[in-house]
Amino acid sequence: MQQEPDFFHNLNQEMRDGRRWLERTVVLAYAAVAGLSVVAFTLLADAAFGFFERLYHWHGGWLVLLWMPALTAAAVWVTRRWAPGAGGSGIPQVIATLEPSVDTGLRRRFVSLWLSFAKIVLGSVGFAAGLSIGREGPSVQVAAGVMHSARHWLGPKSAINSHALLVAGGAAGIAAAFNAPLAGVVFAIEELSRKLESRSSGLIIAAIVLAGLMGVSVFGNLSYFGRIRVSQLGWHDLLPCLAVALSCGVLGGLFAKLMTLSLTSSTERLNRLKSRFPIRFAALLALLIAVIGLVTGGATFGAGSEAVKHMLQGEADVPEFYVTLKFIATWLSAWAGVPGGIFAPSLSIGAGVGNNVAQLAGVSDIAPALIAMGMAAFLAAVTQAPLTAFIIVMEMVDGHSLVLSLMASAMIASMVSRMIARPLYESLAQHMLHVARASLPKEPEAEAAVLQTKAAAPESPGEQADPDSAGRPR
Structure with missing residues (x-):
């Protein structure tokens, strides 16, 4: 017969584990920072698009024919040169990092504090250019990068692993961007993790809600589009x-x-x-x-x-x-x-x-x-x-x-x-992983084996050497 839980014994065990409480505090602190990062991104993006609107309404708006291509080209050049992992939405990058086969080195190509900062700045540049984009997907990558950096303060035996931090961060981005904590929790389950580990699910949900509260504390507990009133549907x-x-x-x-x-x-x-x-x-x-x-x-x-x-x-x-x-x-x-x-x-x-x-x-x-x-x-x-x-x-x-x-x-x-x-x-996540892995330097042994295999392969009857292509067959 299953024994009833002993309240005082369990409470004593919880209070004695100081390391666990320290880790929880670290995670919640980073969740608050992640939420504030999304709030800062929101304010900066709104200010950038406000500037574009003033530019558009100045002298009939024809200046945008020069402004938009110039600023977009500059943003793409900076992204490709210094933050290639920041391009696009941001949600595929976070999904890619949740693949079990992704190691630490490859994960840094998709989420990091640097990419979070670059996403905020370059995403705001996209709004200043007047492009038809949103800030909610990028907020997922921004918050995930901030939350994942909490791993540096957690022990190697911590129950809170990188997967949990990335899920919490990505969902926190949705919660803070839409001012909708419930949507963040569902997004974590449906789109990111597909499941939540029982040993850390409570802390993940608390982190998501806390990040959402950062948006509420700044913008108020108001619906984004107000409250609609409709007649009864029949x-x-x-x-x-x-x-x-x-x-x-x-x-x-x-x-x-x-x-x-x-x-x-x-x-x-x-x-x-x-x-x-x-x-x-x-x-x-x-x-x-x-x-x-x-x-x-x-x-x-x-x-x-x-x-x-x-x-x-x-x-x-x-x-x-x-x-x-x-x-x-x-x-x-x-x-x-x-x-x-x-x-x-x-x-x-x-x-x-x-x-x-x-x-x-x-x-x-x-x-x-x-x-x-x-x-x-x-x-x-x-x-x-x-x-x-x-x-x-x-x-x-x-x-x-x-x-x-x-x-x-x-x-x-x-x-x-x-x-x-x-x-x-x-x-998109699978494509990004494929491209990232293809760009990794090959092991010397593996590269030598590939060259040896190519050298040993018999030339097909129809193939001829092309002197202009360094010996590669046509």
Whole structure:
């Protein structure tokens, strides 16, 4: 028969283990620093985009045709030269570090204090350039780099390993960026770790919540998009709701597929051009983004949060083809290689889908609900993480009355997306690991064995030596 726990004995054992309490204190202290780092990134990114908006509204906005390519090219050059691991979203980098086969040396290519600092600075430069990027994905890498550095203060026999710190840091980034601790916890389980180790799960959750509280302490306990008020959804609203979920599922799946092909394929002609002239390629993409922004009256610049707020308030002042053009601008921004995420732009694209369906169906009374469902559905389709998507949107709009609707739309969209594309972040993480391992110096013995094998291989009948290629066969 199982013995009942002895409270006083267990309390005495807990209090006697001073080393464990010291480690817990260290982890929670770093969680607070991680949350404050994300807060600093948020303030800097907002200030940078505010500067871009003032520049855009100065003399008709045509200056952005020069400003955006120049600043984007500079950001890509600095990223490639001094912080290559900081490029892109940041979530694939953290997922890559969680692979069991990744050692300490390889892990430092994806998360470190230096990369966290570079991500904050270069991500803010991307906002100053007016690119269609978000700060939530980069916040995951920023917080993970800060949290992982806590490992230096923990003993070799500590129950808190690198895996736990990286999961806690990545989820803390989501919690602090969205001001949504619950979303951070779900993100840790669904997207990063797939499970939490029982011996450290309580501490990980506490660290995530503490990091989220750093954002609350600065920005207040307010929903990002305010509190939406919608009439009760009925069965007669089923068709518009289903149209939003299915449309976002298809568009999100196509977006994920396009992103995967653009960022991982090395055989396409454009990607070969990007590899050969990365700075000029980024400048050209930025010029295209600038043209799109001018055509839309500036609606596609930045993360798109203001456009979402206007749609939720019934001020549908976005262009008719906002969804398509924001889709293209976000894809081109990610392809350019500047540090920046896709969470916030995905929310704005999904909101645009919901707004379009509401206008076509003539159901303005439930338009805010359809917009919120579109946000959850498109984000779920892109990330294929439906639980995280619907909880993020629920906390951002204070939409507890829409829990079932948001969950259903996210689940349907994610299911449709899985029929079209592979998981985006996992595909990018595997590609990054492949590239990083290929760039590692080979062992002398292994390299000699490869050369010996090539020398011993018989020449095929159709092969001829090419004197202009250093003896390599054509």
